[in-house]
Amino acid sequence: MDNPDITITENVPLAPLTAWRIGGPARYLASVRSPRGVQAALEFADSRHLPVWVLGGGSNMLISDAGLAGVVIRMRDMRVDVTAQADYALVAIGAGAPMAGTVRQLVNAGWAGLAWAEGLPGTVGGAVYGNAGCYGGDMAQSVTQVDIWQAGAMVAYTAAQLGFGYRTSALKQQNAAKMTQGMMVADMGPIVVGATVTLQRGDVVQLMADMATTAALRRSKTPPGSSCGSVFKNPAGDSAGRLIDAAGLRGFASGGAVIADKHANYIVNRDHATSADVLRIIAHVRNVVARQFGIQLEPEVQFLGAMI
Numbered sequence: 001m002d003n004p005d006i007t008i009t010e011n012v013p014l015a016p017l018t019a020w021r022i023g024g025p026a027r028y029l030a031s032v033r034s035p036r037g038v039q040a041a042l043e044f045a046d047s048r049h050l051p052v053w054v055l056g057g058g059s060n061m062l063i064s065d066a067g068l069a070g071v072v073i074r075m076r077d078m079r080v081d082v083t084a085q086a087d088y089a090l091v092a093i094g095a096g097a098p099m100a101g102t103v104r105q106l107v108n109a110g111w112a113g114l115a116w117a118e119g120l121p122g123t124v125g126g127a128v129y130g131n132a133g134c135y136g137g138d139m140a141q142s143v144t145q146v147d148i149w150q151a152g153a154m155v156a157y158t159a160a161q162l163g164f165g166y167r168t169s170a171l172k173q174q175n176a177a178k179m180t181q182g183m184m185v186a187d188m189g190p191i192v193v194g195a196t197v198t199l200q201r202g203d204v205v206q207l208m209a210d211m212a213t214t215a216a217l218r219r220s221k222t223p224p225g226s227s228c229g230s231v232f233k234n235p236a237g238d239s240a241g242r243l244i245d246a247a248g249l250r251g252f253a254s255g256g257a258v259i260a261d262k263h264a265n266y267i268v269n270r271d272h273a274t275s276a277d278v279l280r281i282i283a284h285v286r287n288v289v290a291r292q293f294g295i296q297l298e299p300e301v302q303f304l305g306a307m308i
């Protein structure tokens, strides 16, 4: 009988599970649908002495062409539990819930606070991890608690403990380096299992109109093709896209990857790009922008696996 908490499959191509459509296979892919599934995946990895990586919607990561020789835990817990009070609601959401779809569902039910995330790719867990944000909002504004799997147990982090900053959190700071190599279970960083957001009652018609405006803005700025969104964080007081453009790098290509014409902070996979193609562009951009403007661009995208 199928296990409702977890499904484990072997030698699974990861490129189709990422927005960039780049990356080799996972030795094992563990699709987990509950906190118990996370525990089962970690026990599976530990018993085989294999490293672990965590995959949400794959919309902010570059996976190595060599693949990931361990267990990739794909978060698929999509529960959305609304506890309504008179004028606000506490909403407990599974880490694998798709951000944009969940926001639409909540707006349709009259809950305001996350409408800025209309069209935001990825999962709720990934959005918490990186404090995703756009169009005047970010996760830090709504998240009140995050359920974390850490050191063999579930713990609840308050918003204050999450250390949210611009496209970062205390979780990302703890995990970013480890996530490249993969994490051994004994040395595991935190895994987001679920998050609770506090939302206010709102006017559905107005919220839908706000979301239509956001969707139109997003469409007007997003280049066609497979990408991971913005590759670099904006440096304080400036925009990475403006700097890359001013450095004359729009259209710069390596192999099948190219800096988008429409938005210079996007690298598009236009023809079977590899992680090596993308890495060459990232390195070139950082060198040129540092030389021309004395600014070190920091990648927003996360790197998983051996980067050569």
Ligand SMILES: Cc1cc2nc3c(=O)[nH]c(=O)nc-3n(C[C@H](O)[C@H](O)[C@H](O)COP(=O)(O)OP(=O)(O)OC[C@H]3O[C@@H](n4cnc5c(N)ncnc54)[C@H](O)[C@@H]3O)c2cc1C
Residues within 6 Å of the ligand: 019, 053, 054, 055, 056, 057, 058, 059, 060, 061, 075, 095, 120, 121, 122, 123, 124, 125, 126, 127, 128, 129, 130, 131, 132, 133, 134, 179, 190, 191, 192, 193, 222, 227, 228, 229, 230, 302, 303
């Ligand atoms: C076209 C496009 C537009 C975008 N626009 C925006 C934008 O406007 N604003 C913005 O902020 N971002 C944007 N992004 C980037 C991306 O949507 C966000 O960063 C998103 O929140 C990533 O979520 P994810 O589930 O896809 O994470 P993934 O890409 O799967 O993972 C990203 C990192 O988080 C870790 N991670 C994921 N889930 C968990 C978890 N449950 N526990 C622990 N670690 C975890 C992964 O290991 C990885 O290191 C865009 C991306 C695309 C493709």
